[in-house]
Amino acid sequence: MTKSLVIVYSCHHRNTERIAQVIGHVLDAPVKRPDEVTPEEISGYELIGFGSGIYHGRHHESLLSLADRLPGGTSGTAFLFSTAGITGGAKTARDHSLLREELQAKGYVIAGEFSCKGFNTNSFLKYFGGMNKGRPNAEDIQRAEKCARGLVKDYLTEQ
Template sequence: MKTAICYYSRHHGNTRKVLDAMAGEGGVDLIDVTAQQEIRLEEYDCIGFASGVYFGKFHDGVLSFARQYLPQGKPVFFACTYGGDKGTSTKVLLEIAKEKNCPVLGEFGCKGFDTFGPFKLVGGIAKGHPNTQDLERARSFYREIKERLH
């Protein structure tokens, strides 16, 4: 199975750590949505979208990328990291997937160290995350996706 995970990860690299764990299961290409590149998502069996949660939603770059490049009918999944909680952060991606008739295979989320805005004043929140258990849960989540598609 060939999977593309289209992502945005800055600040502390929390999301990238989670995606590196998933990619360790094999068959994954990580695509940074901020890099200028030729994208052909039709070639993949499955597509993931991943980001930190910013003010309750995925980064705008990931949302725009999904609107522009997600092919009709491709199975998708979502992954995110967050300081506080995930909330309804996948709402817009779920709408995009529905518009493009893409089955949603699942969502993964875990805490990620956050020093944005006022959190910086207190030294950040969710310190030490993603941790070893978070990364193992990410690997397990992706293994389940792969098994479901075989």
């Protein structure tokens, strides 16, 4: 069985979907939407990635709801990823906090967190051509690949 799974919700410009595909490729993992997986199925994976755009300061509701429905007392390993209009240390940590805390409460160890900027035409921004045009860019993709390679090295056991 495949050891890792990437779950992504990406509705605005599919920015986070691009990151998910890159990570999924490196991990040799299927990439699925939250509505395509069940909590029971998730428990069978060694390493699970949860990602979405950041909407109103948090991951998408469908991911938070999925995390909420996961069985407790697990010893699984998870990682978080996102794209957002504004990223950076404390802001990203805050944006990730709800999902992180939900997963930790279920017993997951958080192996890593990745974030990069994503094209954003939310609200009034659409009248000005949006912000972060062209993001994720090649450098963001490279950073995501590097992050995923680190996860393989540190968290996936030999086949």
